[in-house]
Each structure stands twice: as structure tokens, then as C-alpha cells.
Amino acid sequence: MDAKTLCLAVLSQGDASGYEIRKAVQSGPFGHIQDIGYSSIYPALSRLLDDGLVSVTEYVQEGRPDKKVYRLTADGRMALLGALQEPTEPDKTRSDFLFRMLFADILPPSVVEQMIDERLEEIQTVIKRTETRTKAGFQSTGDAFLNGFAAAVQHAMADYIEDNRYQLVGSSLVPQRAVAE
Secondary structure, eight states: OOHHHHHHHHHTTSOBOHHHHHHHHHHSGGGGTOOOOHHHHHHHHHHHHHTTSEEEEEEEETTEEEEEEEEEOHHHHHHHHHHHTSOOOOOOOOOHHHHHHHTGGGSOHHHHHHHHHHHHHHHHHHHHHHHHHHHHOOSSHHHHHHHHHHHHHHHHHHHHHHHHHHHHSSSSHHHHHOOOO
16 A cells, blocks of 8 residues: 555544654554555655645644644545555565564574564564454444454464474474574
């Protein structure tokens, strides 16, 4: 998903500043599936404003730069609907953990074990947060679906790591190429 469409999606849920868009992507339902940096948000908002897909209201703040709050226009809502109906691209997984596990056979077994344990702790934290959201209820059926999907993925990851950690730690591959501890 490109930055413009992601900004439109966040704004479809309510007016927001660039900072609030970033926060919504980090901690909101988008956090499971998308990422966007500040360096992408503001150019995207500028293009959306030029195209008439969003409007902006500036609020004067004492001792700070003016706060710009963006609002989706009717044309912006239509652009979002159009983008959402386009064919989807294949999912991509970007993971520092998986990158490091690709080289588990050259890492000391204790380091691999520690990374696996840390990842399992992170997964359990996400599962608890997901369960908390489930108990609080959802704003839409889409939010409920996303939350359930994310929970299922987290559970599957934890199960896979637990069931297969012996392949990374304690297998004959690790000691053969591992860096001395």
C-alpha cells in the first residue's frame, strides 16, 4: 500500500495531523499490516492536498509550529474506495528476526536461543494486547477480522518457533558452523 492510500485510510477514520497518522499506523489496527515513516507522510499529504483529496486546517500553537490537521474530502473518500478495489500485491514479510535466523548456523547457539526466547516474549505481548482489544470490542467487522487474523498469525508463529527451535539450536548444523562462544 502506498503512503497516499495509507494516509487516506487513516483519515477515513477521522481528522488527524501527520503525527497522529504515524501514531495510528504504529499502535492502531494498521500496525499489524502496514508501516509508514514521517519522511513518507508529509510528502503524501502534500500531494493529497494538491489533488483536492484532503483539506487542511492550521491551528496556531504557542512556542511551536502551527499544527496542521487533515480531513478527507468527498473526492478523497472516492479515491480511497477506488484504491481499496485495486488488485492486491502479494504480501511481503520484513523481519529482522527472520533475517538473523537465516544465519543461525553461524551464530553461537546461546545467541540463537536468546533471540528465540526474546521473540517468543514479544509474541506473547502482542497476543495479550490482541486479547485485550478483543474484550474491548471492535469498531467494525473489518477491525474484528484483522484482530482475529493477527491473533491467529501470532499463535501460529509461537507454535512454529516452539515446534522447530531444535532445528536452530542443538541441531548438528549449529555446532558445525557456529562462531566460538
